[in-house]
Structure formats: C-alpha cells, structure tokens
Amino acid sequence: MTTHVLDQAVALYPIGAHQYRGATSPAYANMVGPFGGITAASAMQSVMQHPERLGEPISLTVNYAAALADGEFAIAARPVRTNRSTQHWVLEITQPGADGVPATVLTGTAVTAVRRETWGVDDEPMPAVPAPESVARVTIAPQVAWPQRYAMRFITGGIPERWDGEGDTSLIQMWVRDEPQRGLDFTSLSALADVFYPRVWLRRAKPVPTGTVSMTVYFHAGSAEHTATGSGWLLAQARGQAFRNGFFDQIAQLWNEAGVLLATTHQIVYYKE
C-alpha cells in the first residue's frame, strides 16, 4: 500500500515537545507557495498526531500571516488548557526569516472535545442538486498543481467563461473529493474547507489577485461519520456576504453524499483593486 499524496504532503516529524517539522509539497503547490488548504491540513495534522490530544476536533482557525516559502517549516501545537471533555490548542507555523530567525507565517487555534450522544438536527439541509455521476468533471487551472489533487464537478458557479466584469452571484456548488480517492478524515476535511476558487473572481467575473487571511472550520461530525463517508463525494457550497475595501468573506458548507452536514467554514480573503 502506497501512501496517499495528501498524507505525504502533511507528514510531520516530532522535533521536540509540542514541535514538529514539515515541508511544503510540490503536489499541492499554488501559483506562489503552497495551497492554503494544505497548510491548514498540516496545522490540523499537528493536533491529530499530538500524544496529549483529548477527543476530536470541534473547531480550527488558521490565520495566514505571511506567504509560506517552499521548503521546510516548523509547527508548534500546544494544548494550553485541558478540561474534562474539551481541550484548547494554540498553533503556530514558523519559517526562518531573512535574518535566519524563525518568523511566524501562520497563527491558529483549535478546540478538540469528546462528542456525546445528544438531540440533534441539521438546520441547513443539503440543497437539491444533480447526482455526481450526472455532472461533468472539470479541470481548472491546469498549470497549477493543487486543483489537480481534487476531482471537481461544478453544479453552479464554475470558473467564468468570460472575464467580462459582469458577474452577479458568488454562489458555487460542486461535488468534490480527493484525487486519487482517499478516506475522509479531519486532516483532509481541513484542506477541503479551502477548496473553492476565490469568490471575488466569480462575483466580478474578474480574476484579481487574492489571498486568504483567516479561515475557521467547525466540524459537525466525528471520525465515525468520516469513516461512513469514506472516499465518496462531498457537496461543497460557498458564497460571499460582503466584498469591501480589499477584503471579502466566504461562508461554506460541506455535506457527504448521504446529506450529513460534515463541516461549516468561513474565511476572510484579501483582494486587490
């Protein structure tokens, strides 16, 4: 059994108490530096493999403080408060700065907790959409590595065919899964939370420079539901709420094919012009 390319990309090696070493992967390269989702996945991975972890992830916030350089990085994952059933994590990724001193390139926090049986309901039902088999697969940005690590089938809100500045919506709905297929877990789901191309490109029908500033993921399902989801398709939906003064937000949901809302996620993104 060979290791999946995602697992290779997020592989971390302990280098001290609460400290890991990782490296960017060409397989998940963006136009410059790594795909933000794979960096979020590395941050999540540092929590998942930490020997003191209590329970499973409930939330993850990552702030992209600077562009990651291709190459090695260090992750600190520190459980700063452990309660009876919840645990709070402070995360940081550093790379050597111009002066060789480690400089912060990502800050983050996470919460893990023991899930219990309770009353529950999904109040954001999966939208009625065509089945994955009936939607055409598309290849986006063939010159960029990371989109090729996902199979994407756009239902609505695909990359504009004409960059004419005449966009009128930011809504995207797509079926998506790892390529090659891989069983879902918290690490891969953290990357999938960032799988959407920039909403401002769609809303404006104009491909301006962008960069995610901060992303938060709320996990509504545990590893048992991930196992049940397996390597199947996820329905991924995202839209923006406000675009103003160089920043826009995005709210997104990820359901499995059975209609279970696995994660909700939000981000705020820098854009130029």
Next chain:
Amino acid sequence: MTTHVLDQAVALYPIGAHQYRGATSPAYANMVGPFGGITAASAMQSVMQHPERLGEPISLTVNYAAALADGEFAIAARPVRTNRSTQHWVLEITQPGADGVPATVLTGTAVTAVRRETWGVDDEPMPAVPAPESVARVTIAPQVAWPQRYAMRFITGGIPERWDGEGDTSLIQMWVRDEPQRGLDFTSLSALADVFYPRVWLRRAKPVPTGTVSMTVYFHAGSAEHTATGSGWLLAQARGQAFRNGFFDQIAQLWNEAGVLLATTHQIVYYKE
C-alpha cells in the same frame, strides 16, 4: 461627561510589554461569570489600545477555554507578525488557577489591516424588516445583568413563549443597540456579535445549558462607517446550521440602519442533552 458602562467594563491597564490588566464587571454579568461578548470586547480592546497596532480590525477569533471567574484577569496581546499593510495578533486571557499559577481562560487571534478603496458589493442584503420604531421593545432574562445593557426589539425568533420542545426554526432577527446608547466601535461591535440568546433554545423550544466555545467576527467596515452609524440601531440576524453531539454553530450578520453590512460572525456552542 461620564464614562459609558461598556467602557468601564472593558477598561484595561498596561502592566508590561503586551500585557494588560482588566476586571469583570457586574453590569455585564451572565448567569455565571461574565457575558461572553464582553470578554470578546475586552480582547478586542487590548488590540485597539496597543501602541504598536497597524490599521483596524479585519477579524477576531476568541476561544472560551474556561469559565471566567468574577474579578481581575490579565490579557496578553502580542503582534507576532507585522507586514506592510496587515498585522497578526495572538491573544490570551489568564486568571490565577487553583494553585495560584496563571491559567489560560481564553485564547484568540486577530488580524488588523489598512483598508483601501476598492470595488465592493454587499452580497447579503439586509432583509426587509419593519423599522425599529414599529417593533416592540422586549426585556429578556430580567434577573440577568448583561441583557439589560442592550435595547432589543425582536422582529422574529424571540424567546419562546412556551418551552414545549416544539421549535422548528433557529432564525432570529432583532434591532439592537447599547443601552444607554453609545457610539459604535470595534470594541462594542465585538460584544454585539455575541448578543443572541442560544439558538438551541429557539430551535428546540427548550432552555438547555449552553456555552460558547469559539467565536469569530469578520469586520467589513472601518471606523468611518462606525462613526456614521453612531449610536443607532443595528439589525442583527442569526441562525444555526447544524446541531449535533453537543455542539451547534451559529452564523450571524449585523447591519446598520442604512443597510451597510458591518460584521459577519460565527460561533460554535456547547449544549447539554
């Protein structure tokens, strides 16, 4: 001119580099400990009054790691990365633990940035609702201090009249403002992001114990828009997306009366049963 009760509650005193001392305020007390919104506002205040701050807030994430005890606390607000136009903050609130050693009660991150003139659009328009003057003011939880610090006029989704377990929606819309009135700023808006009573109470029509675990606020407007908003009403809307295994999420928006989307905010909340 007397100091507004909110400013008294979030007053912070420098006690060292990146370190402030504050104290909980009886005026913003919750059933146990302080209102989570006022704690978020204190965290934001530590950034606002920091002498090294660059620009204005874009995002704030706070994680409630433990119940704050009534009394003094320390806030660390550290600018860990300052770029040309953005700055990344790591925040922590501590109180002495049982052993007297400072223990983490809140972790957080924030991003500040210089806003620039760009193309922009609000993609989440303010819903059509009756004007504040035509909606009845309500008093909720009169035995609890913090709700009395806000004037609330519920349009839909008020506190259930009967706790019969027969709820069918989590949507709330209300006009809200500080009481007494106070000019809006990033600090007061951070508190207002947490002004909603728990969505699970409405969705279930059952008042189960809850506690916010993590909250993120994205600020879509700068201080000029806050000044224009003044002490007027905000339309505040919130709903849950998933309630499962002891945690539910909330997505919310805050518009000023002119219809400008000032902030979008999300939280994940623990609930019992």
